Amino acid sequence: NAGVTQTPKFRVLKTGQSMTLLCAQDMNHEYMYWYRQDPGMGLRLIHYSVGEGTTAKGEVPDGYNVSRLKKQNFLLGLESAAPSQTSVYFCASSYSMGTGELFFGEGSRLTVL
Amino acid sequence: QKEVEQDPGPLSVPEGAIVSLNCTYSNSAFQYFMWYRQYSRKGPELLMYTYSSGNKEDGRFTAQVDKSSKYISLFIRDSQPSDSATYLCAPNNDMRFGAGTRLTVKP
Numbered sequence: 608n609a610g611v612t613q614t615p616k617f618r619v620l621k622t623g624q625s626m627t628l629l630c631a632q633d634m635n636h637e638y639m640y641w642y643r644q645d646p647g648m649g650l651r652l653i654h655y656s657v658g659e660g661t662t663a664k665g666e667v668p669d670g671y672n673v674s675r676l677k678k679q680n681f682l683l684g685l686e687s688a689a690p691s692q693t694s695v696y697f698c699a700s701s702y703s704m705g706t707g708e709l710f711f712g713e714g715s716r717l718t719v720l
Numbered sequence: 721q722k723e724v725e726q727d728p729g730p731l732s733v734p735e736g737a738i739v740s741l742n743c744t745y746s747n748s749a750f751q752y753f754m755w756y757r758q759y760s761r762k763g764p765e766l767l768m769y770t771y772s773s774g775n776k777e778d779g780r781f782t783a784q785v786d787k788s789s790k791y792i793s794l795f796i797r798d799s800q801p802s803d804s805a806t807y808l809c810a811p812n813n814d815m816r817f818g819a820g821t822r823l824t825v826k827p
Contacts, residue, residue: 649818
């Protein structure tokens with residue numbers, strides 16, 4: 608029972624480099640989300656998806672892109688990493704939006720030097 | 721004004737104390753109110769949820785919603801060191817979370 612799996616768990620980037628975070632869920636959930644968590648700021652929604660092939664912007668989308676080519680996968684991309692994107696990134700999925708429990712991955716710690 | 725406000729703490733209490741964690745929210749349309757618990761270096765997990773106003777009890781935990789004042793609370797009775805974690809409130813209609821309150825229960 609894997610639930611929500613995020614890869615990689617840790618990554619160090621230099622300013623300007625690009626990378627992709629992968630989120631995979633095995634619960635057949637329609638809804639998937641990417642959050643970032645910073646000290647004192649809580650979880651902030653970056654992008655989300657209401658189904659395969661759809662994406663939408665959250666609170667803090669600038670500097671990130673996402674894709675949901677398969678129902679079980681949600682990718683978060685950083686095209687040109689900046690130090691301000693140093694954070695812990697969490698992926699989550701849910702059966703329904705607004706009323707349903709969010710299931711989170713273990714997090715991906717990204718440092719941008 | 722932020723849609724969800726939560727005091728980030730940190731909060732430190734002795735074992736056995738009653739803990740009160742609180743959030744305020746601004747959108748009167750919210751109906752579902754979740755509390756998530758996050759242990760260090762882990763993802764959040766749903767602890768409790770309530771629908772509309774009122775109380776809900778689960779063991780040592782009680783969630784309370786007062787929609788008239790847009791105030792939600794989580795009470796922990798007989799707190800244990802294993803309760804040490806960050807607690808995040810989430811009026812979940814909007815996928816937004818409070819900042820989280822970091823709780824430490826000392827033996």
